Amino acid sequence: MSLRNTDVPSPRDGDCRMVREILDRIGDKWSLYVIVTLKNGPVRFNELRRQIDGISQRMLTLTLRGLERDGLVTRTMFPSVPVRVDYDLTEVGRTLLAPVMALVAWADDNRDAIQEARLRYDGG
Amino acid sequence: MSLRNTDVPSPRDGDCRMVREILDRIGDKWSLYVIVTLKNGPVRFNELRRQIDGISQRMLTLTLRGLERDGLVTRTMFPSVPVRVDYDLTEVGRTLLAPVMALVAWADDNRDAIQEARLRYDGG
């Protein structure tokens, strides 16, 4: 999987596009929060809303729909009164946790370095 | 407007914010392309522009400035005529390649599954 240098803009720069597809999936404002919040099992709608600080009802709904559409999250409705809806990670969704944790580790290791770099850049 | 007063933000919240910081960094439209394109060594401005299909001059500049600010990319100007500017990954920037590749692997493994899930969801 190496990048070509000088060539026609062939459709085979799909390597990057593939990554962008997944980054578009988890790179929005809330998807990652939802995925991580679901890592220990099913959670109800309003419980998700409480645990994810700052998310609006609308965005939680939209985010869950997107994850459900991509087969990363399941939606289970219990027709009780009042209605109860559980959300959970699918098997595929659960496998996403590993790469995400790699990023967590990187962010943890380099947080200070980035912060200092920003101060240095902004300062001089 | 909250019905109950929530006290201190939970400690786990910081974990997510940290990841969001890095996702905000590489999760924009072009940063990842730049990082991957620089993986084999320094590249000049217009060469980056050629290799990253679809990026505008403005966005390449803004993306490079952001990465430079965070200490992930270096900018080296040669005062020749015409001017020549090389961009390269820093040591820190280079360590980011590993977690990114983990995501690449995940995207590769699950691309079809996601595509099928979408068709299923949209179809019925």
Place this chain on the structure above:
DNA sequence: CCGAATCCTCTTGGATACTG
């Protein structure tokens, strides 16, 4: 309790033209 619908604001990013 769960969520759809509407409105509105702010950010992102593309197109274009100009500079050293």
Place this chain on the structure above:
DNA sequence: CAGTATCCAAGAGGATTCGG
């Protein structure tokens, strides 16, 4: 060649309201 500056369209996302 390597930018900077300006204008503008599209979309993300917050606030609010209504419905089952």
